[in-house]
Amino acid sequence: MTVAPPDTSTKYDLDFAKWVYENIEGGDKLALCMQCGVCSGSCPIGVQMDYGPRKLFMMIRAGMKEEVMTSSTQWNCTSCYRCVVRCPRSVPVTYILQDLAAKSAELGYAQKTNENVNFARSFWWSAKTFGRTDERLVTALYYFSFGLKEGYQRGLANLKIALNFVKRGRMHIGLPHRIKGRRQLKAILAKAEEIAKREGLH
Numbered sequence: 454m455t456v457a458p459p460d461t462s463t464k465y466d467l468d469f470a471k472w473v474y475e476n477i478e479g480g481d482k483l484a485l486c487m488q489c490g491v492c493s494g495s496c497p498i499g500v501q502m503d504y505g506p507r508k509l510f511m512m513i514r515a516g517m518k519e520e521v522m523t524s525s526t527q528w529n530c531t532s533c534y535r536c537v538v539r540c541p542r543s544v545p546v547t548y549i550l551q552d553l554a555a556k557s558a559e560l561g562y563a564q565k566t567n568e569n570v571n572f573a574r575s576f577w578w579s580a581k582t583f584g585r586t587d588e589r590l591v592t593a594l595y596y597f598s599f600g601l602k603e604g605y606q607r608g609l610a611n612l613k614i615a616l617n618f619v620k621r622g623r624m625h626i627g628l629p630h631r632i633k634g635r636r637q638l639k640a641i642l643a644k645a646e647e648i649a650k651r652e653g654l655h
């Protein structure tokens with residue numbers, strides 16, 4: 454029997470775990486993880502993730518930086534908190550995943566592999582601009598974030614669904630709905646940004 458040679462393509466960054474402990478919200482609690490797998494076993498969206506949280510945490514310890522930072526795990530987490538409630542070591546799994554997503558986008562990893570980054574950006578643009586999400590603009594911005602040709606193709610593929618929404622009054626035609634206090638919303642977001650920068654969360 455021929456034994457396959459070991460895979461030497463994986464690069465290990467031995468300082469990565471330390472970086473996560475010090476820079477990711479809740480990361481300092483990762484050392485408490487005992488790899489029981491309750492989080493992964495409880496996760497309703499686990500099948501849609503590259504790795505369950507348990508495995509991702511082990512990969513952090515192993516220094517698999519590239520694989521962790523480009524993983525879909527943190528982007529597909531729906532923040533349901535089931536893992537947090539059940540973790541016997543009170544590891545704040547959700548916060549860790551949320552901040553890993555933010556940092557992976559900030560440092561340019563996530564864009565390489567993950568469509569959810571484009572969706573999150575479109576969603577955030579609408580929420581920030583109008584104080585609510587306009588599904589038509591969010592969808593259009595998301596589709597065209599893949600380029601003109603793909604934008605049209607995706608739009609055409611979903612046109613029938615969109616028209617049915619309009620017909621049944623589930624989607625309106627006309628200007629986007631906006632909240633009244635947009636100026637206050639901008640001030641709140643600017644303050645949050647300032648606090649995040651001051652506390653090194655950016």
Ligand code: SF4
Pocket residue numbers: 485486487488489490491492493506507510539540541542543544546
């Ligand atoms: S449930 Fe908690 S202790 Fe168990 S693997 Fe998940 S994070 Fe680690």
Ligand code: SF4
Pocket residue numbers: 492495496497498499506529530531532533534535536537546547550
């Ligand atoms: S918070 Fe995220 S990781 Fe935890 S159970 Fe829910 S979807 Fe899964």
